[in-house]
Amino acid sequence: MSRLFEFRFIILAPAIFFILLIGLYPFVNLLITSFQNITMFADDTSYSGFIHYERLFQDGRFWGAVMRTLLFTLVALPIQIALGLGMAFLFLNKMPFKQVLIAIILLPTVISPIVAGSTWRLMFDNRFGPINQILGWITGTDVELLWTVNLDLVWPAILVADVWQWTPFMFLLLLTALSGVDEEQLEAASIDGASKFRIFRLIILPAIMPVMAVAILIRGLDLVRLFDIVWTMTQGGPGTHTETISVYAYQVAFREFDVSYSAAFALIIIVVLTILVLGFLRLVEVER
Amino acid sequence: MKLSRRTLLAGAATIGLVSSASMALAQSAADIAVEAAKQFAGTELTVFYEAGLQPLDPINFSGPLWEELTGIKINIVEAPLDQMFTKIIQETKAATGAYDILNVIPNQMPDLALAGALEPLDDYIERYGYADEIAGIGDVYRNNQMTVEGVTYGLADDGDVLLMYYRKDIFEDPEMQSGFKAEFGYDLAPPADWQQFNDIAGYITKTMGPDVYGAGMHFQPGNFQYLFQERFRVEGGTFFDADTMRATVNSEVGLKVFNDILADIEHMPPGVEQWGFIEMLNAFMDGQTAMTISWPPVGRWTAGYGSDTEALSWLPETTVGGDVGYALPPGGTPELAIGFSLSVSSASENKEAAYLFAQWMNSEEISLQRVQLPFAMRDPFRASHYADPEYRSRWDGADEYLDALQAGSVSGLLDLSLIQTDRYEEALRQAIGRLWAKEDPQTILDDLASQWDDLTDRIGVDDQRRVYADWASKPNAYPN
Numbered sequence: 001m002s003r004l005f006e007f008r009f010i011i012l013a014p015a016i017f018f019i020l021l022i023g024l025y026p027f028v029n030l031l032i033t034s035f036q037n038i039t040m041f042a043d044d045t046s047y048s049g050f051i052h053y054e055r056l057f058q059d060g061r062f063w064g065a066v067m068r069t070l071l072f073t074l075v076a077l078p079i080q081i082a083l084g085l086g087m088a089f090l091f092l093n094k095m096p097f098k099q100v101l102i103a104i105i106l107l108p109t110v111i112s113p114i115v116a117g118s119t120w121r122l123m124f125d126n127r128f129g130p131i132n133q134i135l136g137w138i139t140g141t142d143v144e145l146l147w148t149v150n151l152d153l154v155w156p157a158i159l160v161a162d163v164w165q166w167t168p169f170m171f172l173l174l175l176t177a178l179s180g181v182d183e184e185q186l187e188a189a190s191i192d193g194a195s196k197f198r199i200f201r202l203i204i205l206p207a208i209m210p211v212m213a214v215a216i217l218i219r220g221l222d223l224v225r226l227f228d229i230v231w232t233m234t235q236g237g238p239g240t241h242t243e244t245i246s247v248y249a250y251q252v253a254f255r256e257f258d259v260s261y262s263a264a265f266a267l268i269i270i271v272v273l274t275i276l277v278l279g280f281l282r283l284v285e286v287e288r
Numbered sequence: 289m290k291l292s293r294r295t296l297l298a299g300a301a302t303i304g305l306v307s308s309a310s311m312a313l314a315q316s317a318a319d320i321a322v323e324a325a326k327q328f329a330g331t332e333l334t335v336f337y338e339a340g341l342q343p344l345d346p347i348n349f350s351g352p353l354w355e356e357l358t359g360i361k362i363n364i365v366e367a368p369l370d371q372m373f374t375k376i377i378q379e380t381k382a383a384t385g386a387y388d389i390l391n392v393i394p395n396q397m398p399d400l401a402l403a404g405a406l407e408p409l410d411d412y413i414e415r416y417g418y419a420d421e422i423a424g425i426g427d428v429y430r431n432n433q434m435t436v437e438g439v440t441y442g443l444a445d446d447g448d449v450l451l452m453y454y455r456k457d458i459f460e461d462p463e464m465q466s467g468f469k470a471e472f473g474y475d476l477a478p479p480a481d482w483q484q485f486n487d488i489a490g491y492i493t494k495t496m497g498p499d500v501y502g503a504g505m506h507f508q509p510g511n512f513q514y515l516f517q518e519r520f521r522v523e524g525g526t527f528f529d530a531d532t533m534r535a536t537v538n539s540e541v542g543l544k545v546f547n548d549i550l551a552d553i554e555h556m557p558p559g560v561e562q563w564g565f566i567e568m569l570n571a572f573m574d575g576q577t578a579m580t581i582s583w584p585p586v587g588r589w590t591a592g593y594g595s596d597t598e599a600l601s602w603l604p605e606t607t608v609g610g611d612v613g614y615a616l617p618p619g620g621t622p623e624l625a626i627g628f629s630l631s632v633s634s635a636s637e638n639k640e641a642a643y644l645f646a647q648w649m650n651s652e653e654i655s656l657q658r659v660q661l662p663f664a665m666r667d668p669f670r671a672s673h674y675a676d677p678e679y680r681s682r683w684d685g686a687d688e689y690l691d692a693l694q695a696g697s698v699s700g701l702l703d704l705s706l707i708q709t710d711r712y713e714e715a716l717r718q719a720i721g722r723l724w725a726k727e728d729p730q731t732i733l734d735d736l737a738s739q740w741d742d743l744t745d746r747i748g749v750d751d752q753r754r755v756y757a758d759w760a761s762k763p764n765a766y767p768n
Contacts, residue, residue, distance in 0.1 A: 040377060040708070041402055041403055125559075127557075127559055127562070127567055146559055146562055149562055149721075149724045149725055150726075151726075151727075154725075238722050238725035239722035241721075241725065251714070255374055255710060256710070257377055
């Protein structure tokens, strides 16, 4: 072993140790727990085989939560990207009070999601909330929509809350990315007669793609573990109609204390997410 | 007669012994607790409480008083009601000794005892002579909210019961009375059954709506599950087949109750399905609803009791003070929804001091003061509370209020209590949410029964059958 290698190892060892301690140890513990049978009443740490994994694959509520989470992610993410991008384009140009307006737009992002969810629950409340009132003014009739009760309205209500809170995050990242696009390239393309769509597709999009990919990744992962807003607005109801993976995981782990089952649950989610993230990174070629 | 010196001394000694013995006998449970607790002066106890108004009692009243008397400081940790079970179990698993005294929801006591979270109290009760004062706790609370399989794990400390509150000015209005009788053929009075409730609510809404609706209740599933449990049993339903332990909640009775509730909602303000406790309270205090069914603080606050207290400044001003009537809900067997018992955490490092604080709080003398704190949420639970002349004169109608509470404490129905009750309740809450979402009632009930059966199978049919049989055998499990 060369001296240089030894020196590097000594320098890196503490960092590696701590990463293993906080990352690998819980993972291994999780793995072991998922093969035991620890519940609220029993600390059965003997090997129980794959019983929790079998149960998981037969658990309709789990798959329902997975489907709802993925669907919500597939709907919310493009909306947030589109709105964020649109707003970023608006703010590319010079305008008065630009910095103040940006700061105001970013406010929802710095609010705790629990507070945002509670606020939106009140906003959608039929008795005290302004949403129905505003809709009533627009339509000229009494609007009595039960946003958090009606099956057709409850997801749109959650979507509005999530888009309100997280679109500014997209906006900020995309504004930063757009500010870095080479102006000379844009001018040259414009002089050459390229349409705005072609300029966007062939110059702007490739230029902002690395930042956009990171933004999509961060928000995508956030959406997959969506909890706070749903919990405060509906607690997963009506029934389990808005129960996401995280909400169900919380129920299983911290209300039912089905510890080993929730460990199997978490492990499957970690594995699936890791595969998805690696696939995504490969797709956008930012892993290098 | 001439007394010898020896006789005189013997007599004096006897008198001395008898008088000191009678002093000891006369010492109240509160005094005994204080005297015994002084040896722990300088320590600190942490009490786990439901977040909100409940802990204002130990923060503002009992905590400072106990510290003054014993030198033991009281700290409070709060959690929302629906997270209390979770927090206690987490603490039990971690065993950090973070809590000394626990507020336990009685129907969760079997689970908590089984999980090893609670300290048995029988030895303490005997050692500190508390049995006599425990006998003064209302029968239904004493017999059902303190023990698990014969072992005492808590001191029943809260007389929760879902009473009916109604607008006397409407019910006693001659025009309303004659109009109602002409239409339905019987007198307008607090409803004796749920059909009458529907008739009365419908009539008031038709006559006075939309300014005043016949009724409004807390329909959020977390609250409404208790009203469902009550109504289902009042209508003749049973939760399980006692032999097979298959759920029978999807019976004809279950379907009738679900359909009847949907029919009742037609006579209530729009959006009532979203109402929680605050919305219900606000509407009733504002005079927008003529009937409601809820926990005892509603009866006090709507009468205006404690309205000048800073802690209650958030309450809307009552417009119905003086007009509030108190009655048992339809069927006459109200739900003893939630309630609290004081327990000692098995992980506490100060178990004896913790027990003594619980005994002191729960004693005749101190509990009488606590249940009259306008800002706290402890409700009368002792015979002496219901009969106390001072409490009965607190406001016009306080005597009727206490009589209704006492009647409810006799006929009240216990919350369903099984192994892992919270999981059964969770399924019920989900079912109620689906009912408000207008899904098919029979499908919802079938799904609920299926979920309950799955839970029972997973927990163990024999174990659950034993626990259910024990619960169902209690006089207040089902209406007599």
